[in-house]
Amino acid sequence: MSNIQQALKERILVLDGAMGTMLQAYKFTEEDFRGERFKDYPTPLQGNNDLLSITQPEAIKTIHAKYFEVGADIVETNTFSGTTIAMADYQMEDLVYELNYQSAKIAKEVADAFTAKEPHKPRFVAGSIGPTNRTASMSPDVNDPGYRAVTFDELRIAYKQQIEALVDGGVDLLLVETVFDTLNAKAALFAIEEVKDERSIDIPTMLSGTITDASGRTLSGQTAEAFLISVSHIPLLSVGFNCALGANLLQPHLEAIANKTDFAISAHPNAGLPNAFGEYDETPEEMGEQIEAYLKKNLINIIGGCCGTSPEHIKVIADIAAKYKPREFIIPKEAGIL
Numbered sequence: 001m002s003n004i005q006q007a008l009k010e011r012i013l014v015l016d017g018a019m020g021t022m023l024q025a026y027k028f029t030e031e032d033f034r035g036e037r038f039k040d041y042p043t044p045l046q047g048n049n050d051l052l053s054i055t056q057p058e059a060i061k062t063i064h065a066k067y068f069e070v071g072a073d074i075v076e077t078n079t080f081s082g083t084t085i086a087m088a089d090y091q092m093e094d095l096v097y098e099l100n101y102q103s104a105k106i107a108k109e110v111a112d113a114f115t116a117k118e119p120h121k122p123r124f125v126a127g128s129i130g131p132t133n134r135t136a137s138m139s140p141d142v143n144d145p146g147y148r149a150v151t152f153d154e155l156r157i158a159y160k161q162q163i164e165a166l167v168d169g170g171v172d173l174l175l176v177e178t179v180f181d182t183l184n185a186k187a188a189l190f191a192i193e194e195v196k197d198e199r200s201i202d203i204p205t206m207l208s209g210t211i212t213d214a215s216g217r218t219l220s221g222q223t224a225e226a227f228l229i230s231v232s233h234i235p236l237l238s239v240g241f242n243c244a245l246g247a248n249l250l251q252p253h254l255e256a257i258a259n260k261t262d263f264a265i266s267a268h269p270n271a272g273l274p275n276a277f278g279e280y281d282e283t284p285e286e287m288g289e290q291i292e293a294y295l296k297k298n299l300i301n302i303i304g305g306c307c308g309t310s311p312e313h314i315k316v317i318a319d320i321a322a323k324y325k326p327r328e329f330i331i332p333k334e335a336g337i338l
Contacts, residue, residue, distance in 0.1 A: 004124050004173055004204055005237070005331050007073065008264055008301055012321040015126070015268050015304025016067035016075040017314045021280075023049055026059055043091045051092070053078045053103040060103070064110040066311045068123055071318025072304070075111065075123070076175060077103040077166065080130035083158040085150065089133070096158075097165045100127070104169025111172075126175040126206060127166030129159065129188055136183040137220040155187035156194075163188075163195050167203065178243045178306075179209040180219035182230050189234050204237035206266055206302070210244045211253050224253040228261055235332035240266030243306045246273055246282060247290035254299045262330035264301035267294065271308030280308025288316035295324040 007013060026032075033045040035055030045051060053060050064075045082100045084093040092099075104127060111123040134140075134150040141147045163174060174192055179185040185207065192205055209227050212219045218227055228239055239261060241253055247269040258265050269291075272282030287305070294300045303321055305313050 003122055004074075007122060007124075008237075008326060008329070010326075012295070012300060012324060012326045013073040013302045014071055014314065014318045014321055015266070015302055016064070016072045017305035017309030017311065018307050019063060019076065019078055019080070020049060021308055021310060022063045022066070023052065023059070026056075028052070028056065028059075032056060045090055048081070048087075048090050048092070050079055050081050050087075050099050050103065051090070051095075053099060053106055054095075057102070057106055060106050061110055064107050065114075067314055068110065068114045070311045070315035071322075072314055073121070073124060074126050074173075074302070074304070075107055076126045076128040076177075077107050077169075077171060079103045079128045079162065079166065080178075082128075082130070082162050082165075083132055084161060085132045085134055085155070085158045086130065096161055100162050100165030101169040104166045104171045108170040124172040125170070126173050127163070127169075127171035129162060129166075129174060129176045131178050131180055131184050132158070134184075135181040135220065136187065137181045152183065152187050155184055156191050159188040159191040160194060163191055167195065167199070167201070171203075173204040173206060173237060175206040175208065177206075177208040179207065179227075180212060182209075182218065182220055182222060182227060185209070185231065189231065193234070205234070206238045206240075207231055207234075207236050208240050208242045208266055208268070211241055211250065212244050214249075216253060224256040225260060228257045232261065232263075236263050237332070238264035238266040238302055240268075240302070242266075242268040243270060246270055247287055247294070249273075251290075251293060251299075254294060255297070258299045258327065263332065264329040265299060265327060266302035266304075267300055268304035268306045268309075270306045271313060274308070282308065284310075284313040284316040287313055288320050291317055292320050295321065298325075298327050301326045301329060
């Protein structure tokens with residue numbers, strides 16, 4: 001049993017909050033994103049947050065440390081867009097390995113430092129694997145419903161490059177998150193199983209979908225229960241939801257899956273819904289009160305925050321989570337997928 005599986009049996013684990021929200025506070029300019037190394041790069045780079053692991057590593061380190069300081073057990077690597085598919089927007093496909101490797105290395109250094117200080121509370125790093133900016137299930141062209149902007153195999157190859165770099169950088173687990181298209185997620189999960197098989201390793205995998213609106217479905221049309229069923233053949237550490245909704249709106253979808261799976265359940269909702277300016281107003285106390293409702297109903301094993309959440313939110317969540325026992329779950333055996 002891995003350390004994180006043991007920890008999950010003992011307590012509710014706390015995931016970090018938003019990386020993007022924290023980076024916005026730095027107000028990095030185009031020059032800051034470029035740094036010395038990319039000062040003459042031919043495309044605009046501002047907004048490429050993953051690149052900051054190379055050009056502004058101290059900021060990334062500081063953000064990870066702030067989340068650990070307030071009680072997070074797991075931080076996510078700064079790699080949400082770390083595939084060749086997503087990096088094509090910046091013409092940085094060739095940097096994918098380095099971006100993921102450096103992001104993992106930075107996060108692991110901070111985690112190890114906190115674990116050394118508090119051996120009773122080991123800290124973990126989750127390799128963040130985002131959904132990419134393309135969808136394999138739907139056409140982006142309303143005039144050509146049969147068209148696809150990406151194939152399953154293209155996604156599998158891109159995800160595999162990212163996963164290999166994250167593993168080389170030292171992550172403790174992999175988090176396929178913000179899944180709006182289950183076919184994209186299946187390409188990532190297939191790539192994970194490939195890497196595990198080729199390297200003879202068993203790295204725990206978290207999977208987190210996103211319910212995009214009040215219909216209670218993912219963008220590709222699945223209900224929470226259908227999403228769970230379609231991925232349950234993979235030996236996952238946890239399944240759950242993040243982003244898109246605030247904690248109170250996410251609760252019914254967690255209830256829909258919690259009694260239908262033996263996997264651990266995770267959630268990292270937004271700090272409410274965005275206001276007219278795209279900002280999140282929900283206070284740590286308001287969010288904490290809503291999340292406590294999850295815990296009272298015994299829905300959760302891993303809890304954290306997504307868009308709009310800060311260390312202040314995670315501190316409140318961690319303090320509340322410490323009062324409750326984790327939901328019971330079964331550690332999956334290797335399923336021999338390949």
